[in-house]
Amino acid sequence: MSFETLTVSSGRPEPATGGDPVGAVLEESTVNAISPADPRTDSKWRQLASGPAGGLFTSPPWIQAVCDSYGFTPEARISEAPDGTPVGGFAWVTVSDIRGERISALPFCDRADPMLTGPDAWPGLADEALATGTPLTLRCFSDNPATADPRLRSVGEAAWHGTPLDCTEDELYTRISSTSRRNLKAADRNNVTVAASTELDAVHAFHRLHVRLRKNKYRLLAQPVEFFERIWQQFTGTGSDTTAVITLLAEVDGEVAAGAMYLVWGDTLYYKFGASLSEFLPMRPNDALYWAALKLALSRGLRAVDWGISDLDQPGLVSYKRKWASEERRVVTLRGGPDPTPKTEVGTMLGELTRLFTEPSVPDEISTQAGALLYRHFC
Template identity: 50%
Template structure:
């Protein structure tokens, strides 16, 4: 007789067993309680998670998601605004137990995970996109790490220093607030996209600063802030999650200076890895930039179940795109664009 392991449905923001999974070998920043809490507090989501338990009550598998119901329809997202969110499912049997009853005809389930994860082989899901994740091992003295990075990167770091670029590691909330101003301008002018609202970054800072796990690296030239990266710490990994810069200063190589500062900070604080996040395949310039520093590269896939949006939901998505295009026009003040993010960004997942 086959024994079915018990599964509990829990709140991943507060459940100790989910925290144990997220802090374990298969956990990650994007399945961590502070990350999920920051996202849900900003956008009014209520997350759920399933935890598979061994006979002694130890958690051995898990899947977190957010149920969403809005003008774009009913759907399950694992997890919103995350580069990836691998389920803790070391084998197909665990994965199938976790999604039993979730993947049904008509259900729209989306998730992002690494290529090696069990969901990729699930015939009920199809690949809808791929991205590249880059990482840098912190496994040597700083001088050796410097020699390991690409020669172009070393020259750019030296140029930034000669040109007077200074990197400040800001631990208080003012760092993410200054970064938000950079991000609004970059996403608006370069991509015609809204950035995540200031409340999101403030929520991130509040959740991660409780464990001293957030630092904003800001590149400055004189009194000007010209580039920035928000780094988050989880499981001994320094995640460079958000980056923005002012295009008119890129010739001074401030981003190279920040990447190198991030590597040095990780080494000084006992991290074993720097994670530079996921890049779209249609961003070859960004991929080339990260490869200068990376020692590892892997694929991240977007997956979706067979459920399809209705015609009305497709139309809502189109209208949302049109409104975004209007609100990111150069004639719209950045303050208005930023305020629009607080209203509209939750619909982009």
């Protein structure tokens, strides 16, 4: 592999009064129009996804990669102001498999906030999905207008972190915690080097590390390598400066010790996947990776680094992300319709298969193939 080494609208109107037909017509004309859209190809969806209400997980290339990998067909609704301007967007996937039928908005996402330019853009967007009576789950920031919908209830919460890049590199270095700065010096003493690549072979190298970590540390299967390849295909080669896949690998004496896969969408660098080997952790390769990502984002003129979400029962991870001059917000999991009826025997079977395929005696390539077969059922 060849890497570049870093030097580190409105709601429903009230009826017109006084029997005035003209007033009724005028008032009705201010209602936002709701129309179906394919979020992978619709130009107005892309317009919303590229704006301040959008993000990586509602972007057309991400949705395309997920749906191509797992055989999903996405649906979406767009809210348009009377002049045709898109002011809101909501997308979902209906999943029907051995675990039953459910609606995910959207699957395999940290969060997929309904894209709303204001509170009045939400009414009507989720009506059809909620009318099915199928359990619907979505994750979004706690201040998204959708959270005020009485048809949705909160069933979970996570922490989100992001680092704004409204400063120089020197200023950013002083903003990160003193612990992070000490760890960066330790990584330098231990000759940790970080290489960045936009090539597919780097994605493959990271995936091997990813499989190894999930299998050996967490006894979990990894998402299939085909998913990573499709992400790379969708975000690479578009000729746009606003999309990219950048893989960072930290090496010690020529051996990969840690890695991370980042995606560029718009003006933000998104941390999506990370993995490291426990035997190298005292050398602080992860700190070197985090700092390299911040420097990379600064060099590209990006606005922020999005570190994604962390479960609140992982205080160590939450604390670690706080050290990188990061802002913290809450992401809530919302449920609409009935609670899913778990098929206990199916859950038990998937758990047992996962345990078997992550046994230490099982070759990594077999665990990789098992993930390709089973992972779609985990959404």
